Amino acid sequence: MSFGGGEACPVCEKKVYFAEKALGPQGKSYHKACLVCTACKKSLDSTNLCEKDSKPYCKACYGKNFGPKGFGFAGGAAIMHTN
Ligand SMILES: [Zn+2]
Ligand SMILES: [Zn+2]
Incomplete structure (x- = not known):
């Protein structure tokens, strides 16, 4: 199209x-007003934008739901880093 x-x-x-363009997931053009976190609806810009399945998330929701190391769901003792 x-x-x-x-x-x-x-x-x-x-x-x-x-004038109203904001760069969203996968480099697509969003309206600034439309580029909001999928989870909490907070408005996003290039400083706090994360993406998952080409949907925009804020850093807080992204970290809470998807990472950064696998799923950050409770516990968290499963993965230990040894240097
Ligand atoms: Zn829009
Ligand atoms: Zn959020």
């Missing part, structure tokens, strides 16, 4: 103009 030079926002599928 071509939108005549502009890119469509994956969230609302409307064209993203330069």
Whole structure:
């Protein structure tokens, strides 16, 4: 699909103009207002954006749900780093 030079926002599928553009997962163009954490709806920018399955997450939710080392669910004694 071509939108005549502009890119469509994956969230609302409307064209993203330069002034409102925010770079989201996979380098796609989002509206700044549309680029929010999938889990907590916090607004995101390049400093706190993480992605999972091409969906945007904030760092806090990403860390809580997906990582950084496997699943950070309770306990956490399973993986020890030995240097
Ligand atoms: Zn949008
Ligand atoms: Zn979040």
